[in-house]
Amino acid sequence: MRPDRDFFFRLADAAKAETLPRFRSGLSVVNKEKAGFDPVTEGDQAAEIAIRQLVEAEFPTHGILGEEHENIRMDSDQLWVIDPIDGTRAFISGVPVWGTLIGFQEHGKSVMGLMEQPFTGERYYADGERSWYFGPDGERQNAVRDCGSLENAILFTTSPHLFKDWEVESFQAVQDKVKLFRYGVDCYAYCLLAAGHVDLVIETVLKPYDVGALIPIIEQAGGIITTWDGGRPEAGGSIIAAGSKTVHAQAMDMLKRR
Secondary structure (H helix, E strand, O other): OOOOHHHHHHHHHHHHHHHHHHOOOOOOEEEOOOOOOOEEEHHHHHHHHHHHHHHHHHOOOOEEEEOOOOOEOOOOOEEEEEEEEEOHHHHHHOOOOOEEEEEEEEOOEEEEEEEEEOOOOEEEEEOOOOEEEEEOOEEEEOOOOOOOOHHHOEEEEOOHHHOOOHHHHHHHHHHHHOOEEEEOOOHHHHHHHHOOOOOEEEEEEEOHHHHOOHHHHHHOOOOEEEEOOOOOOOOOEEEEEEOOHHHHHHHHHHOOOO
């Protein structure tokens, strides 16, 4: 039995009750990484707990994979994949492009998902067949656009500094080819692609919870999302998402190890 839209929205409401009051509030930040900066806030932790509690109550046999708390029942055929605040750096900086990611997998494949940006009041939702937008300007079905070729594409990545070794040169080659490139906005970039506003997102070092909810939002809008070598993206890693097969193929060819 799959969850319905109302249940996804209940999860988003529960998370929003924990995240939005803490946004731009001067809350404390904990660094999870000794050798760098991987921030987590009480908003991340409280929102994930709120989501988990509802899932456990409604679907007690389902597995849960989350960023902030212990994974449970990972051998289940139905798995929830949760990132309570994707874009914590944006969250603690007061920039409203972070989002709550709630994904649902069946037999290892992402089939439903939701991204909510509570401050702007936007939700991007994949129901298993179609991808939808809900926000201040109404409700509509998402559809990617075809910009024709890489030269006409708008490209997003969270930060070029995340690419390492040979990835730097490969990404730079793609960036030099596109019409326009922008940095930042984390999960929001993938939703802009699903809605037909941008054409290409290229990332690396992603975790399963960074991408789980976004896969169906893009695919059910007609887009393509894979690893750099064309594999399924559920495990994360180096990811490429595009609005058309042509742009995806052109970018993927340039992202090969050099």
